[in-house]
Amino acid sequence: MSKADTTSRFKAKVLRPATPDDAAWAFVVLPRPASEKLPRRGRTTVDASINGHRFQATLEPDGQLSHWLKLDRRLLETARVQAGDTVALQVAPVKREPEPALPADLRKALDAIPVARAGWDATTTIARVDWIHWIVSAKQAKTRTQRVVAACDMLAAGKRRVCCFDPSGYYSKALAAPEAAE
Incomplete structure (x- = not known):
C-alpha cells in the first residue's frame, strides 16, 4: 500500500x-x-x-x-x-516508526539490570512503543512502579513483547480519548 x-x-x-x-x-x-x-x-x-x-x-x-x-x-x-x-x-x-523516548524510571531500571537491558535492545521499535505505553498508561504510581519491575523481569526472561496488554484499549477498555468539555 x-x-x-x-x-x-x-x-x-x-x-x-x-x-x-x-x-x-x-x-x-x-x-x-x-x-x-x-x-x-x-x-x-x-x-x-x-x-x-x-x-x-x-x-x-x-x-x-x-x-x-x-x-x-x-x-x-x-x-x-x-x-x-x-x-x-x-x-x-510515517514510513518508519521513530524510536520512543525512554521514561526515566524505566531507563534507570534497565540500566540496573543488564540482562533486561539486553532484552530491551533486542526488541523492535514497535515492541518498545508497546512496552512504554503499557508502563505509562498505569493510572497510579504504585501500578507504574510494578509495571517497570515486571517489564524488567519479562525482558530478562527473554520476552520480546509485553503480554496481556491490549494496545488499542478495545478489549480491556483501559484506554480512551479524553472526555470533551461541553
Whole structure:
C-alpha cells in the first residue's frame, strides 16, 4: 500500500478536554475510516497537517478501534486553531516508526539490570512503543512502579513483547480519548 493509499483527509472539531479546567491543549478524535488506514490500532506516529500546517505526532488509541490526536498549546498557536474550531486534517503513517523516548524510571531500571537491558535492545521499535505505553498508561504510581519491575523481569526472561496488554484499549477498555468539555 502506498503512502497515498494510507493518507486520510477529513474535517473535525477541535475539542477541549473536560479536565483539567485550565488545560492548555485540545484534541481531535479521528473518524474510524481514517484510523482504519493506519498500520495499527495502538499508538502510531503520523505525518500530519492541520489547516495546511505540517507536523509529526503520535496518535493515541481511543479504545473504540480509532485514535485521538493531542494538540499541544504550541501547535494550537502555530496553526492558529482553538477549541471549537472545525479544521481540515490530513494524516498518514510515517514510513518508519521513530524510536520512543525512554521514561526515566524505566531507563534507570534497565540500566540496573543488564540482562533486561539486553532484552530491551533486542526488541523492535514497535515492541518498545508497546512496552512504554503499557508502563505509562498505569493510572497510579504504585501500578507504574510494578509495571517497570515486571517489564524488567519479562525482558530478562527473554520476552520480546509485553503480554496481556491490549494496545488499542478495545478489549480491556483501559484506554480512551479524553472526555470533551461541553
